[in-house]
Amino acid sequence: MLLAPMAEISHGGFRRLVADFGGCDWYFTEMLSAAAVHSTSPYSRWYFDFGPVPDRTIVQLAGIEPDSFARAAERLRAYPIAGIDINMGCSVYNIKKRGWGVELMKTPSLAAGIVAQVRAELPDRMVSVKLRLGEKPDTGPLFRLCHSLVDAGADFISLNPRTSRTNRDRPGDWNYVRLLREEVPVPVAGNGDIKDTVSYRLRMETAGDGPVMIGRGAVQRPWIFSLLKGGIGGNGLVAGGLADVRAVVDRYFEYLVKYQPRDFLISRARRFFYYFCDNFKFGTRLNTSIQNSDELQEMRELIMAYLDRNPGEAQQLSMPDRRLISGGSP
Numbered sequence: 001m002l003l004a005p006m007a008e009i010s011h012g013g014f015r016r017l018v019a020d021f022g023g024c025d026w027y028f029t030e031m032l033s034a035a036a037v038h039s040t041s042p043y044s045r046w047y048f049d050f051g052p053v054p055d056r057t058i059v060q061l062a063g064i065e066p067d068s069f070a071r072a073a074e075r076l077r078a079y080p081i082a083g084i085d086i087n088m089g090c091s092v093y094n095i096k097k098r099g100w101g102v103e104l105m106k107t108p109s110l111a112a113g114i115v116a117q118v119r120a121e122l123p124d125r126m127v128s129v130k131l132r133l134g135e136k137p138d139t140g141p142l143f144r145l146c147h148s149l150v151d152a153g154a155d156f157i158s159l160n161p162r163t164s165r166t167n168r169d170r171p172g173d174w175n176y177v178r179l180l181r182e183e184v185p186v187p188v189a190g191n192g193d194i195k196d197t198v199s200y201r202l203r204m205e206t207a208g209d210g211p212v213m214i215g216r217g218a219v220q221r222p223w224i225f226s227l228l229k230g231g232i233g234g235n236g237l238v239a240g241g242l243a244d245v246r247a248v249v250d251r252y253f254e255y256l257v258k259y260q261p262r263d264f265l266i267s268r269a270r271r272f273f274y275y276f277c278d279n280f281k282f283g284t285r286l287n288t289s290i291q292n293s294d295e296l297q298e299m300r301e302l303i304m305a306y307l308d309r310n311p312g313e314a315q316q317l318s319m320p321d322r323r324l325i326s327g328g329s330p
Contacts, residue, residue: 001225002026002158002189004215005060005085005130007092008264008271012049013255014222019052020235020251021223021243027057028213031087034063038071046261054080058126062087064099066110066117073121083126083155084118086111091132091164102164105134108145112152119153130158130191137163139179146184156187158213177207189213195220200228219275222248245279245314249303253296269299280306280313 003010003018005028015027032047037059041047050057059081061072073084088111090101104111111129119127129149134142146157159180161172177190191213194200203212218224223243237247252272260268273290277283286306293299307314 001228002211002213003028003218003225004158004191004213005029005031005087006215006219007031008268009219011260011268012046012051013252013259013268014219014272015057016052016255016259017222017248017252018218018225020237022226022229022234023053024214024218024225025056025211026082027053028085029057029059031060031062031090034061034068034072035065037061038068038075043261046259046264048079049259050079050081051259055082057081058083058085058128060085060087060130061118062090062095062100064104064110066114069114070117070121073118077122077125081125083128084122085128085130085158086114086118087130089130089132089158089160096164102132102134105131105141105145105164108148111145112148115149115152115154126155127153128156128158129154130160132160132166133163133176135164137173137176139176139183142176142180143183146180150184150186154186156189156211157184158189158191160191162192174203174206177203177210181208181210187211191215193217194224196224197227216275219272220278222252246304246307249300253300257296265296266294269296273299273303281310282306 001024003015003024003026007030010028010030018024018027029050037047050059059076061069061084063069069086076084087101088104092101095101096103104114115127115129149157157180159177161174161176162170172192174190177188181188187210189211190203190207194203194212194214195217200212214224221227237244237251256265256268270291274287277287277290280286286302289302290299293302
């Protein structure tokens with residue numbers, strides 16, 4: 001099971017929160033610019049924090065210049081990371097207009113060249129690629145691209161089974177995960193739409209057994225990997241077999257302040273709670289208040305006040321197959 005690379009979310013603080021619940025098999029960093037990694041930056045201290053388990057952490061890079069990827073890989077070689085992932089799946093407008101992310105799928109020779117450059121710099125580490133289906137759900141171009149990436153040195157592929165134009169709120173078609181697993185000789189991780197044990201089983205029924213990558217579902221429930229493995233872990237964050245929401249919120253803020261630069265604290269907290277608030281019956285209203293706040297302490301107070309009004313949600317936030325929510329008020 002893999003923690004997905006998520007911009008402004010899967011930083012060192014959040015990875016540690018997931019690890020406190022027992023963690024996952026592989027952690028991905030948030031997307032980093034290949035050019036920024038090999039250059040000097042005031043944020044380098046945080047870029048190069050690969051905790052809590054560097055040897056199971058894969059650094060995701062984005063860009064378009066093969067030389068930038070090669071230089072970034074050369075620098076990262078000095079760190080005890082598991083490997084490097086190349087972002088060829090991000091469909092955000094500001095990424096696409098730079099030719100990064102999913103745009104690389106349109107130029108297979110360039111995409112394969114980037115993989116080859118990274119493989120040359122990291123002969124003994126993992127090299128992976130994260131993809132979407134492309135502009136259309138056409139297996140021909142997708143299969144040809146994936147074979148060229150494997151030939152260039154990719155050890156595994158992560159597939160979000162949506163096109164580059166599909167809104168992320170629409171479910172992906174995991175039949176494409178199954179088809180790609182049958183096509184290429186390397187592992188294929190399915191990504192998207194796994195939020196609990198029910199959605200996990202449904203995806204497995206469609207795509208068959210294989211690795212899964214979880215993104216937004218892990219933000220809403222940082223304990224999801226433990227649930228899918230059969231039992232919730234804790235490290236002081238579990239009470240009576242259920243996640244202690246107040247403790248989770250406090251631990252998140254603790255790690256955020258400790259492992260992220262001051263300039264990033266508000267934006268990253270907003271991104272996290274945008275998804276975490278989906279746990280709550282009146283989460284939309286709570287989330288709006290958080291998004292409008294410019295103070296971490298105020299954000300915490302908003303959440304704690306909500307839980308004071310709705311104590312059942314703090315005690316019964318997450319169960320394996322269903323959400324148990326008592327009546328409450330916003």
